[in-house]
Amino acid sequence: MSFGGFLDNNFGGGSARNLSDIPHSKGTTTNQNNNNRIMPSGAISHHSLMTPTLAKPMFNSPGLSLALQTNIDGQGEHLNRSMGENNNFEVNGLRRSREEEHESRSGSDNMDGASGDDEQDAADNPPRKKRYHRHTPQQIQELESLFKECPHPDEKQRLELSKRLCLETRQVKFWFQNRRTQMKTQLERHENLLLRQENDKLRAENMSIREAMRNPMCSNCGGPAIIGDISVEEQHLWIENARLKDELDRVCALAGKFLGRPLSSMTNSIASQLPNSSLELGVGSNGNGFGGMSNVSSTLPLVSSDFGIGGMSSPLAMVSHSTRPTASMVTGFDRSMERSMFLELALSAMDELVKMAQTNEPLWIRSLEGGREIMNHEEHLRTFTPCIGLRSNGFVSEASRETGMVIINSLALVETLMDANRWAEMFSSMIATTSTTEVISNGINGTRNGALQLMHAELQVLSPLVPVREVNFLRFCKQHAEGVWAVVDVSIDTIREISGAHNFVNCRRLPSGCVVQDMPNGYSKVTWVEHAEYEESQVHQLYRPLLSSGMGFGAQRWVATLQRQCECLAILMSSAAPSRDHSAITGGGRRSMLKLAQRMTKNFCAGVCASTVHKWNKLNPGNVDEDVRVMTRKSVDDPGEPPGVVLSAATSVWLPVSPKRVFDFLRDERLRSEWDILSNGGPMQEMAHIAKGQDHGNCVSLLRASAMNSNQSSMLILQETCIDAAGSLVVYAPVDIPAMHVVMNGGDSAYVALLPSGFAIVPDGPGSRGIQNGGDTTNSGNNGDEARVSGSLLTVAFQILVNSLPTAKLTVESVETVNNLISCTVQKIKAALH
DNA sequence: AGACTAATCCCGT
């Protein structure tokens, strides 16, 4: 028996038997079949070169036919398929013969043992061991093609197929079952491969970081650097290792044959991308399954090997994308080197921030008057290694620190800071524009701990006399204890030369940011440190004291703004915020109005500061006052603005009056006629009022100017006022009455066209600390200051539509008109306040 | 040894 078996295997005796047998058995085979079958067995070794038609007949020898089958598949299923269809009637003949073959075979298979049969088989049949046989290529082909259409055929389809292929229904069922599991394992294997690669990559990255740590280099000059603190290195490795461990766990989970259900986010994403046909992948189109793919993958460098190779259908490639949205996949060693430098910088910046926030004497010294803290530069230099290099020529330092209680919890604040949009919204008056350039790490274990990202921002002080600060920085978040977080920013211009026109930076942020600690009462204690170097010559003399006091770009302003905004959010959140007005606006109406006001104020800021939010063209002052900056832009296709040529005029003046008094004067609708030409010479009325804070100065309101004569419809003015310890704002814009009705009923405010004008008020220097203490409930304590408050800096800005045709040329007249308007307004205010 | 595949076993629904 066994001897016979060997003989068969070696000489292909089984096939020979079938070749001779079948044609004779019923004589139904066609010529072609015969021809095919007579193929000399010597050709078999060249099967890989054969056309499918030639290859087809080889089906009789199980082993060879298998090899053939994979090859055929590799050449594309279309050929196979069409061949199958074309040869339909001939195949019928084949089927017959196969039927017999099958019958005889299944006889020996299933009847398992009548020795007579066995003897018979031994005679002219290969005494194959029971149970082993393979379906013929034709059968498999048909099965495959159905599988591709429907990997899960129902009873009827299976029955039909079994009849057609002369297989038992159970066989068909098994085949499909097996095929499905096969597909699954292939998919899993591939997935595993991707994870493994990822893991390798992280490992390599870790190695490179270790290397970088062992051999630290100064990011500025390229020379050797000393990492002062060993804990920095520890933290560093700790973070990386946590990430690696995470990755490893994922791989292990998959590798551990626990493949039943998707267990990682990755598997989920596969499932979602291949909704109902995950098994279809690569079956017929690529008979090798993923074999070819994995070969390539393992020989190419880790990176990018999994993208679209060999016409591989893209879903899987996309998966590898989506698992790591960071740019890490597409870059090589350089990038990983850069990242490790970023991480290093972030860690030392974090270290510095925390020390700056927590240390007092001698790093911070209280100034004699005002109680403001002043950083001791010598001490700073002694304590910290400069992490972004030395100060440029002509730059001056500004450092400030402020601590305050804010009604927000640490997690929410951290989330806000790490999300560019939310950050910009929270500090809308300070941030002209911002974006996240690159996410380097999202944080560990689903928290923001360890999150690291590259950001770009334009920071502003609301005056044409203070240039916008453009900064590129790293933002790094770390949890220091339960309920204690820190977020640090540090400029990266020295590491990565930002390409293009923005090469010149007018400001560098040294480690700055905040340490936030949850308090039991829902508040948190926020300590803000702001440390920057900037070119002072660009700043007008008037504003220099303000900036150096920290009220301009410094910690005081960040904290004050944060306090004001969080209070506003808290008030809006609590449903118990009845509008104090009589005109009962609905909740939706309030929301729409606030949104509109928010947009208005943002646009106002963008007009005061020539930030890149709008593409302003500056006019060179010919017939314009030297101190008034005039800019124009075209407004097209923005439903939030009237279309046409928009002119912005802004100026800043010093007033010998306290900021609080200026603010109260400007926001008082009854005194409007003293400066506002829109008032028609009379007082205005407040039609609606939405409180945004405890201070009555923080609100959005709707004003109505009295009509000049009875047939003139009165005009509505939307106004937002804000005040906090660092400054105040009065922004307003005339609005269309019907449009405002829509908004007040909760409609979309995006289509309300408006152009804002208004005022920004700040104290004129460090002497006047805070402007919010006019006997208000929020801040009290240093009323004694009141006398010492010296004066204010008032910025006046108008945006006016000078022509409703965007293409129109700007006329000298309109520039002069605006110029006159602004200087008249300033004069009137001065006069009224004196 | 490991891959492949037809067929079983066994379990949950």
Next chain:
DNA sequence: ACGGGATTAGTCT
């Protein structure tokens, strides 16, 4: 009873 996962048993490379 059925589908599906785990497993097994031949076979091939």
